[in-house]
Amino acid sequence: MNTAFISNVVFPFVKGGAEKRIHEIGRRLAAEGHEITVYGRQFWDGPQVIDYEGVTLYGVASAAELYADDRRSITEAIDFSTRLLPHLRRNIDDHDLVVASLFPYFPVLASKLVTLGTETPLVTTWHEVWLDHWDEYLGHLAPFGKAIERLTANTPHYPIAVSGVTADRLTEIGPARDRIEVVPNGLDVTQIETTEPAAEGFDVLYAGRLAEHKNVDLLLEAFDQIADTRPDATLGVIGDGPERDALEARAQTLEHADRITMLGFLEEYDDVLAHMRAADVFASPSTREGFGITFAEAMAADCTVIAADHPESAASEVIANAGFLTPPAVDDLASVLERALAGDRPATDPTARARRYDWDSVAEQAEACYRRAIDGTW
Structure with missing residues (x-):
């Protein structure tokens, strides 16, 4: 199984929950003989493409500030997504699966553009669904955040939620509950x-x-x-x-x-x-x-x-x-x-x-979902 993970931030150079999840699942799949590539911003020195613990890290854009005024930067997300397109398009035929990290949404939409017309399925991982929290986070710009979240939820893909609560919230704006798999976050x-x-x-x-x-x-x-x-x-x-x-x-x-x-x-x-x-x-x-x-x-x-x-x-x-x-x-x-x-x-x-919640168990659950997406049995 050849899998592409999409995340503008990459572990261990940026240490957050979503990128940690990709790293832990990715390196376990790589240890089993699968080919794993993470497309992200190049927060590391040296070549654009490097190996880290058996996982290929592919820098599609240079490092950038992720926040503006304590909020995730919309311009950064759009910039990363735009720069991702040619690199992922060039290699899409090599990948059996694309797994896109949700927030900040635009990389999911870019990944979908690349996979259109191919047999490569797109899987997303939902850590949270914000719904009305956008009002607090963006104020008068909240309708924009809600619209992007809803658009992403309704873009054809295979959704994974990290909990039943998150899955239930996702159904309020998008797919039916029986279309959403639950694979928790993990720990060592x-x-x-x-x-x-x-x-x-x-x-x-x-x-x-x-x-x-x-x-x-x-x-x-x-x-x-x-x-x-x-x-x-x-x-x-x-x-x-x-x-x-x-x-x-x-x-x-x-x-x-x-x-x-x-x-x-x-x-x-x-x-x-x-x-x-x-x-x-x-x-x-x-x-x-x-x-x-x-x-x-x-x-x-x-x-x-x-x-x-x-x-x-x-x-x-x-x-x-x-x-x-x-x-x-x-x-x-x-x-x-x-x-x-x-x-x-x-x-x-x-x-x-x-x-x-041990990572070994979580990686097994994630792999089973990825295979169902590839086989068309989701």
Whole structure:
């Protein structure tokens, strides 16, 4: 099977969830003898085409800034998609399959243009479906974002969603539910289980983007509320984002500010894992999660996971009864934090639940979907 992955950002030069997924699935397929090529921006030095862990990385455009004013750049996405066209068109007959990463949409549309009139199927991977979130993200330009998302959803292709929640949201603007396959995101369970815990860890940990829908402010308030009854408890917050300054300022106003540490963004993934391994509780009251990989990572690290119960979050699907769900409100979150810090554990062992998301399993599921697309049996 000769597969082309399309992603303007390429792991390990840019370290995000979508590009990490492509890398982990791609290198496992390559190890089985499949030919894997990732078409992306050339964030590396040297030749345009290089080999990385058995996967061919093909630079179709030079590195570029991905964000403008804290939002993904539309001009960057269009530029990449335009530059992708001649390279993918030149090699399309060599590929049995094209797998395009969704956001920022335009590369999917460009990939479809290239595959038109060929026997090469197009598969997409949906990490999130934004729907009304476009209003918050783009303001008066939201109708443009919604239109592109809907156009992409209705472009003929084979869709994979990373969770049932994401699949259900996709049906609101595009394909029928029985046309959507669900293949979760993954993690290296062995890597997490063998990581040495941080020497100076925290009792409660958050790791993720500091954005409004993550509701880290609720976690700060809830921790401060229970800190009197847990006099030795500490909270660590890992991450960066548009809410960082406001959250740091809010933390300083709390009664127990001395027990809250804002660590910012940690460059090394192993450092994040080390803090997870050292923590007793991992809490993330986010109300919008297309999957929520940090929940799975924290379960693999044997944390008691606390997540928000919300219809736009896949947290309940990811953790099931191997963690605790709570309404995204300060008092409710504080109550569950108190129980977890007192030693209350979920019904199912978190580490056992985490193993279903190991990359080996995810790669097998993805390969089965890719073969069905090629065989026409999807």
